[in-house]
Amino acid sequence: KLVSREFRPEDTIVDVNGAKVGGKHLAVMAGPCAVESREQLMEAAECVKKGGATFLRGGAFKPRTSPYDFQGLAEKGLAMLKEAGEKFDLRVVTEVVNQNDIDMISNYADVLQIGARNMQNFQLLKEVGKTHKPVLLKRGLSATISEWLNAAEYIANEGNYNIILCERGIRTYETFTRNTLDLSAVAAVKELSHLPVIADPSHGTGRWQMVRPMARAAVAAGADGLIIEVHPHPECALSDGDQSLTPKNFEATMAEVKKIAAIM
Ligand code: PEP
Ligand code: MN
Numbered sequence: 001k002l003v004s005r006e007f008r009p010e011d012t013i014v015d016v017n018g019a020k021v022g023g024k025h026l027a028v029m030a031g032p033c034a035v036e037s038r039e040q041l042m043e044a045a046e047c048v049k050k051g052g053a054t055f056l057r058g059g060a061f062k063p064r065t066s067p068y069d070f071q072g073l074a075e076k077g078l079a080m081l082k083e084a085g086e087k088f089d090l091r092v093v094t095e096v097v098n099q100n101d102i103d104m105i106s107n108y109a110d111v112l113q114i115g116a117r118n119m120q121n122f123q124l125l126k127e128v129g130k131t132h133k134p135v136l137l138k139r140g141l142s143a144t145i146s147e148w149l150n151a152a153e154y155i156a157n158e159g160n161y162n163i164i165l166c167e168r169g170i171r172t173y174e175t176f177t178r179n180t181l182d183l184s185a186v187a188a189v190k191e192l193s194h195l196p197v198i199a200d201p202s203h204g205t206g207r208w209q210m211v212r213p214m215a216r217a218a219v220a221a222g223a224d225g226l227i228i229e230v231h232p233h234p235e236c237a238l239s240d241g242d243q244s245l246t247p248k249n250f251e252a253t254m255a256e257v258k259k260i261a262a263i264m
Contacts, residue, residue: 002156008194019054022196026261027225029055033240035077043232045084047247051254056090070238078108099127129158165197169204178206183221198225202243
């Protein structure tokens with residue numbers, strides 16, 4: 001398998017226009033779940049930069065559980081992401097839910113995110129595999145590690161090796177948390193694959209109170225980075241407010257995870 005350690009013993013470092021994911025440094029991607037307005041995004045981006053992250057995340061196409069929930073600002077949101085990314089020198093990560101939008105989204109974003117719900121959308125995987133854009137591949141809600149690595153294989157098989165894996169929590173019998181963040185999968189992926197793997201303690205827990213401790217744990221477990229939801233006013237967020245950090249909490253989280261990364 002192309003993504004296996006046997007095929008390539010050394011760690012892959014994905015270079016996103018100079019910002020690296022994998023190897024020794026901790027890559028942090030942060031920003032709102034969804035781009036809601038120019039003001040909201042600019043405020044979030046400023047805080048993301050201040051905290052020391054190098055990537056700005058934000059959804060413009062949201063795969064919401066209910067069709068009546070906010071679906072995202074589409075291309076208008078992408079333009080805001082590009083503007084914020086340029087203003088604060090942050091690489092832009094955003095989700096692609098439809099293969100017909102790949103070229104359009106590529107004009108605005110540096111990393112194409114494949115969401116958990118699309119992890120086994122094989123046509124979508126093949127199409128992002130035909131591009132040269134770095135891909136952030138989230139683990140499916142009920143996917144085994146093997147299924148997740150096979151999804152990465154679909155992308156690599158088309159010629160694109162710029163893949164970043166993301167553990168974002170899986171569905172278990174537990175209901176207190178939104179998902180169960182499977183940090184053992186981070187260690188497993190490090191053993192099985194040369195690809196970088198980051199953790200998403202926001203979707204992995206669904207509760208802002210748990211994001212900071214699980215971010216620390218993920219870095220201690222060997223994650224190459226984190227993706228964290230940050231909102232200037234989480235109580236007003238149009239999606240995932242319960243799991244979004246305030247700017248102040250994000251900065252404190254960053255200070256802690258940097259210390260842990262330094263001794264890894
Ligand atoms: C997101 O990153 O906002 C998102 C929808 O994530 P996931 O696909 O992991 O649910
Ligand atoms: Mn979200």
